[in-house]
Amino acid sequence: MLITQLVKARGDRLTATDRRLVAVLQAQPAEAAFWYAAELTEPLGLHQSAATRMAQRLGFDGYPQLRDALRQDYLAGDGPSQRVRGLLERHPDDVLRGFVDDEVAALSALPQHVAQAELDDLAAQIVAAGHVYLFAQGNAAVLADLLARRLRRFGMRSTVLTGADRELAERLSALQPGDLLLACAFRRVPSALAPVLEIAASGGAFTALITDTLLTLSPQPDVILAAPRGGDDYLSLTVPMAIANALVLTIARQAPEQSIGSLDHLGALLERFAR
Template sequence: MTLHERIETQRGRLTKTDRALLDTLLSSPEDAVHWSGDDLAGHAGSHPAAATRLAQKLGFEGYPHLREELRQERREAQKPLRGAGDRMRAELAEHQTGTVLDTFLRAEVESLAAVAECVEQTRLDGIADAIAAADTVHVFARGNASVLTELVERRLRRFGVRVVVLDGDGRELAERLTALTAQDLVLAFAFRRPPRLLTGLLAHAAAVGARSVLVTDTLHTLDPAPDVLVAARRSDRDGFSSLTVPMAVTNALVLTLAHRHPDRTLPALDRLDSLLRTFE
């Protein structure tokens, strides 16, 4: 079980002090892997024994074991990623027995079944409420994950939510972010490794007071960290990884928004129906 999965499992038991320790730990992972428990408690403004209590609450014998888990996860994250060709070769090697369809579906079903173990509905509730309260939702992704920005943009626009897609290079991103305010929300998607512009985006969101949400699979120790992290593994395979799991999470988020805020979303859909009749 990863550190993030341990945190998710115990989220309901975490105290204000525990959360302060975790925020400090995960917002400075490069430094935190060298801290003692007293160091962590000092940075978080907590009692020296608090780090040990947190580690034990998360299932570790003591704080050094928690720190070693964080160190190991960072070591794994820093390993060079295999190229697309190597990943596809690994994927094809898994299809030596059975059909491609059977093998693929089996892996996807297993991954989808595991989502409920690491993504709590209460977390989606909070994000849906933040979207409903935001003046504008700024959506960010790069590479294959960009498919999710199109899905989110279309779904949220139908609900009457103002959406800005943060695409383009660094200059274009900067131009779009000039309008970001504390009343806005940044919704980002990133997998395997953080895109080059993601850390700058999260830092700017924090600087202006905008809330940030990251939907990911394995990115648990970003610096700076997003305000809300939704992490669900896409599969345990080293080869091809689809967007089935994050797309399911995204659709669940959209449905949660409709469920929790029908007074906003349903009239917007009615207006859309009326406009469609007009323009058709």
């Protein structure tokens, strides 16, 4: 994309305000191609001259010249005609486009498979839980890591359960009634999942599972959030990660004082490190 190339080449001259404007141009290329300077700057509370100066810092005579360039770029590369072409004939060489198409399709379908009400339920359980255990094996481990990071930011305590059996058993030995186990597993059932679920359930913990197709397990988790992933051969974590993110957002919504307060606390701690 032209605007990205321009920033790569001349970005060192840009100010913070310029970058805010550029971000808008990147996010809304079609609309921005029509805008006057004021239409670009006013939503950001900036004067229209900011647009002129950003354009000049990017090497153009003025803002209209930048806009012309954006129009050309938009019509040449990303115009609607190109788009339709893209959807019809699959791109044999464009791995990125093909992959993105699959991912978008899978992601768009996610709300049909997971209801907000289910997220609300699980979020409430997590907010109420004493300690959260996150189980994952293999690639799914990055999901558990991500969830652990986000929960930590909210001031919630969690333990990531990864690795071999002995490791798992050790970590689970601290489990108490009122705790919660959230497992992430895809395609195949990890051999450790059944015992972990059993231990958690018999220990009085609430159990939940984020998965793609693993709908029948024994013991059955209390909550299952399941949505198919896109693509056939290469399975990404986009869809389950979206579930995880939406879950985090739902938690933040349910316990705003706790989550926001924790972020403030985090900021204060960070400043003490910066000294």
